[in-house]
Amino acid sequence: MADFLLRIGDPNYPKSLLDLNNPPQKLYCRGNLELLRKPAVAIVGTRNCTRYGVICGQNISKCAVENGFAVVSGLAGGIDTSAHKGGIEATIAVLGNGLDVYYPISNKNLQEQIGREGLLITEYPNNFHAENWTFPARNRIVAALSNAVIAVEADIRSGTMITVEIAAEIHRDIYAVPGSILSNASRGTNKLIRDNKAKIFDDADAFFGGHIKKKTKQIEPFTFDEQKIIDVLQSDEVHFDELVEKTDFGVAVLSNLLTTMELKDLIEKLPGNLYVLK
Amino acid sequence: MQKIKSFGIFGVDGYIVDVEVDITKGIPVYTLVGLPDSAIKEGKERVKSAITNIGLTFPNKNIVINLAPADKKKEGVCYDLPIAIGIMSSTGDIKCNMDDWAFIGELSLNGDLRRVKGVLPSLITAVDKGIKNAVIPMANKEEAKFVSGINVYAVPNLRDIYNMFRELEITNGNPTNTIYSGVREHNKHNFSNNPLENTNLSMIKRFLVSPVKFEDIKEKARFAVDLKYIRGQYVAKRALEIASAGGHNIILIGPPGSGKTMLAKCFSSILPSMTFEESLESTKIHSIAGTLGVSETLNTRLPPAEWKKETDPGVEPLGIILTRPFRSPHHTASSVALAGGGSASKPGEISLAHNGVLFLDEMPEYSRACLELLRQPLEDGQITISRAAATVQYPASFILIASMNPCPCGYFGSRTGKCVCSPTAIHKYISKISGPLLDRIDLHIEVDAVTYDDLSNTRLEEESEVVRKRVEAARNIQTTRYSGYYEHNNTYNGIQNKISPDDSPTADKSNGTIIEPSLKVHCNAQMTTPMMKEYCKLSPECEKILKNAFEKLNLSARAYSRILKVARTIADLDQCENIEPKHIGDAITYRSLDRFNRGK
Numbered sequence: 001m002a003d004f005l006l007r008i009g010d011p012n013y014p015k016s017l018l019d020l021n022n023p024p025q026k027l028y029c030r031g032n033l034e035l036l037r038k039p040a041v042a043i044v045g046t047r048n049c050t051r052y053g054v055i056c057g058q059n060i061s062k063c064a065v066e067n068g069f070a071v072v073s074g075l076a077g078g079i080d081t082s083a084h085k086g087g088i089e090a091t092i093a094v095l096g097n098g099l100d101v102y103y104p105i106s107n108k109n110l111q112e113q114i115g116r117e118g119l120l121i122t123e124y125p126n127n128f129h130a131e132n133w134t135f136p137a138r139n140r141i142v143a144a145l146s147n148a149v150i151a152v153e154a155d156i157r158s159g160t161m162i163t164v165e166i167a168a169e170i171h172r173d174i175y176a177v178p179g180s181i182l183s184n185a186s187r188g189t190n191k192l193i194r195d196n197k198a199k200i201f202d203d204a205d206a207f208f209g210g211h212i213k214k215k216t217k218q219i220e221p222f223t224f225d226e227q228k229i230i231d232v233l234q235s236d237e238v239h240f241d242e243l244v245e246k247t248d249f250g251v252a253v254l255s256n257l258l259t260t261m262e263l264k265d266l267i268e269k270l271p272g273n274l275y276v277l278k
Numbered sequence: 279m280q281k282i283k284s285f286g287i288f289g290v291d292g293y294i295v296d297v298e299v300d301i302t303k304g305i306p307v308y309t310l311v312g313l314p315d316s317a318i319k320e321g322k323e324r325v326k327s328a329i330t331n332i333g334l335t336f337p338n339k340n341i342v343i344n345l346a347p348a349d350k351k352k353e354g355v356c357y358d359l360p361i362a363i364g365i366m367s368s369t370g371d372i373k374c375n376m377d378d379w380a381f382i383g384e385l386s387l388n389g390d391l392r393r394v395k396g397v398l399p400s401l402i403t404a405v406d407k408g409i410k411n412a413v414i415p416m417a418n419k420e421e422a423k424f425v426s427g428i429n430v431y432a433v434p435n436l437r438d439i440y441n442m443f444r445e446l447e448i449t450n451g452n453p454t455n456t457i458y459s460g461v462r463e464h465n466k467h468n469f470s471n472n473p474l475e476n477t478n479l480s481m482i483k484r485f486l487v488s489p490v491k492f493e494d495i496k497e498k499a500r501f502a503v504d505l506k507y508i509r510g511q512y513v514a515k516r517a518l519e520i521a522s523a524g525g526h527n528i529i530l531i532g533p534p535g536s537g538k539t540m541l542a543k544c545f546s547s548i549l550p551s552m553t554f555e556e557s558l559e560s561t562k563i564h565s566i567a568g569t570l571g572v573s574e575t576l577n578t579r580l581p582p583a584e585w586k587k588e589t590d591p592g593v594e595p596l597g598i599i600l601t602r603p604f605r606s607p608h609h610t611a612s613s614v615a616l617a618g619g620g621s622a623s624k625p626g627e628i629s630l631a632h633n634g635v636l637f638l639d640e641m642p643e644y645s646r647a648c649l650e651l652l653r654q655p656l657e658d659g660q661i662t663i664s665r666a667a668a669t670v671q672y673p674a675s676f677i678l679i680a681s682m683n684p685c686p687c688g689y690f691g692s693r694t695g696k697c698v699c700s701p702t703a704i705h706k707y708i709s710k711i712s713g714p715l716l717d718r719i720d721l722h723i724e725v726d727a728v729t730y731d732d733l734s735n736t737r738l739e740e741e742s743e744v745v746r747k748r749v750e751a752a753r754n755i756q757t758t759r760y761s762g763y764y765e766h767n768n769t770y771n772g773i774q775n776k777i778s779p780d781d782s783p784t785a786d787k788s789n790g791t792i793i794e795p796s797l798k799v800h801c802n803a804q805m806t807t808p809m810m811k812e813y814c815k816l817s818p819e820c821e822k823i824l825k826n827a828f829e830k831l832n833l834s835a836r837a838y839s840r841i842l843k844v845a846r847t848i849a850d851l852d853q854c855e856n857i858e859p860k861h862i863g864d865a866i867t868y869r870s871l872d873r874f875n876r877g878k
Contacts, residue, residue, distance in 0.1 A: 047701060048700050049701075240513045253860075255868075256859075259866045259867055260823075263830055271870070272684065272726060273691075273725075
């Protein structure tokens with residue numbers, strides 16, 4: 001693992017950080033420094049996210065990476081994690097602690113993987129543990145490193161809103177993914193849109209240029225049984241037991257069939273034994 | 279000096295206790311030695327009153343009683359009767375040779391014999407030791423029905439024992455003119471008549487417990503709950519079937535009101551029926567714990583309404599445990615209550631669940647210590663309890679059924695409710711169950727509350743009976759398979775439980791040697807690694823599916839052997855010799871806790 005220390009003035013030190021009033025004096029980096037030269041988007045959001053947020057985060061991130069962008073986020077749980085996972089090879093994680101401190105511990109593997117394949121950045125030395133003030137400080141780096149900030153899901157008072165404010169101060173483009181008006185996790189993003197502080201982010205392909213053709217998946221024709229399940233799943237998330245009733249398959253047959261379909265990437269299993277189309 | 283045989287209990291086995299009674303002239307003192315507990319010491323007053331109240335005289339002499347072996351602590355009240363018999367023999371009221379006799383029982387002041395604990399293991403020890411006759415309280419009669427090789431007399435009152443022995447004296451061709459000697463004139467009002475006039479001469483026959491064949495009552499096992507009463511919940515029912523067929527532990531995850539408890543309760547109705555050995559083992563443990571009957575009325579064997587039809591009310595209907603025990607200790611249970619032990623050294627809940635089911639409702643609510651102590655029994659089928667006084671092993675081979683909510687509020691992943699828990703809270707909740715414990719649970723099932731449609735559905739649900747037939751077929755395959763394994767590999771050196779009176783055990787149990795829990799593998803869940811290599815061979819096609827699943831579905835490494843074992847059981851249910859791809863596909867469905875990084 002290659003570790004680098006970038007000071008202000010270093011040729012690799014990202015110029016965009018100088019837009020800040022208080023740019024970090026030192027940057028400890030681990031991983032692929034080339035990523036700093038790519039155009040970057042920040043994909044940020046709440047830790048208390050919904051499935052909708054996770055899917056948006058991953059898809060947007062995936063699309064960005066496919067189109068040559070680097071994705072910047074804060075390696076927190078929830079949306080940040082989904083953003084990093086969308087494209088590890090072009091992801092930049094900005095930490096609120098030293099490079100060898102794992103926080104949150106549940107993201108230890110992800111942090112190590114980004115250190116190898118993507119890029120970890122922090123202004124704190126090794127062994128520095130995160131404090132509650134380091135996260136807003138980290139957020140300013142997230143905002144400054146990127147050309148645009150996309151808020152996927154956020155409540156009204158949240159770290160994401162801090163990132164957005166800083167981004168506005170240093171004139172970054174701000175986008176928000178609209179969400180359900182019933183969901184707490186989308187209250188902040190919906191408010192950004194209502195207050196005209198952010199533009200609506202609704203089409204990742206168009207936003208990132210979309211010049212890369214979508215990979216057309218080799219789709220095997222569905223079997224009769226699979227079609228039957230797909231028909232049931234058209235409407236909504238469906239519980240296993242409901243599938244049993246609606247398809248008249250035996251449990252053994254159905255459970256094997258569902259696993260097979262999952263392995264074929266046709267459907268997805270959610271916690272609670274629910275199934276959805278992919 | 280008179281020597282009367284009785285029994286003490288160590289672990290789950292009895293040992294012979296010699297009650298020695300010596301009556302000499304001197305100052306009237308009653309001395310009891312041989313490490314008795316206070317219940318035994320207090321027995322003095324009961325014995326005295328009982329003997330007086332049946333019309334005999336309590337000797338006004340120096341009485342010394344020793345409970346040998348003198349270095350073992352004796353507990354319980356079962357020595358009242360042998361002490362009384364010893365005194366009666368010493369005074370000459372009973373003249374029979376007591377070498378072939380053993381006695382257990384608590385005395386009531388009027389001479390009635392009261393129910394005591396541990397009769398079954400005591401009788402089994404008696405058979406081992408070649409004792410020919412045993413006298414037990416009437417209330418314990420049912421326990422004795424299944425012990426053969428010994429004459430057991432279930433007697434209601436001390437006076438009946440006295441009469442019985444008088445009768446024996448006559449039938450032995452030893453009628454003596456001292457027949458009334460025991461009945462003192464001043465006590466005659468208690469004895470309205472000559473004792474022998476009152477009884478028919480076949481007292482021995484009257485009290486003799488006639489043995490019952492296990493096969494004859496086997497069919498009487500009943501269940502108050504039945505799978506057919508559960509609507510919907512197809513995947514959970516199927517998982518229970520698999521768990522039952524392969525002896526797998528299972529965890530049910532679901533929101534409140536989703537029927538987890540109901541499902542678990544039905545589980546014992548689809549378990550394979552007990553063999554005689556298993557029945558006896560379980561009855562033995564429950565006999566020691568004194569829960570015989572108590573647990574079963576709570577359990578589901580017979581609806582109370584049917585009791586009276588079967589036998590007299592108030593009498594244990596069958597006396598032996600026919601349905602596998604279902605124990606559900608509350609989550610406030612202490613670790614000693616679960617594991618057993620304590621100063622009185624009693625079997626705990628997990629031993630009471632031996633050969634049956636231990637149901638832990640709301641598993642994360644149990645204390646960490648309680649959950650972690652399950653690890654040894656889940657692995658070995660027994661629990662070793664070490665205390666300063668002694669080390670005891672109790673059998674504890676059970677199927678664990680756990681239930682839990684998916685998150686603190688209970689509604690994560692549910693169709694019906696909206697979860698309000700933060701991911702951290704969910705993660706914290708789930709991680710209360712440690713990895714090593716989760717490692718021992720083969721099946722994870724997520725259940726959801728049934729919808730109104732399910733409830734109003736008139737579709738006929740399968741009966742437990744039908745499911746049990748399939749389970750038993752699958753178990754038979756396994757039994758054949760694993761007995762074949764031992765014949766081939768000759769690696770089996772476990773000592774089998776020898777509690778059946780028919781094959782007399784060799785182990786010397788009087789020294790407190792404990793039954794070795796059978797180390798033999800009976801079902802798929804107990805398979806060892808070399809066995810898995812032999813019986814869970816995968817075709818290249820199966821390998822491919824499994825590999826694919828591991829990469830795509832985020833399965834953890836510990837899932838691998840679990841999936842193989844479960845797939846083996848599914849194949850057995852399917853009557854297939856080899857594990858086929860469809861079995862693997864089915865088995866993967868039951869690993870949901872491995873699948874999702876819940877709350878991350």
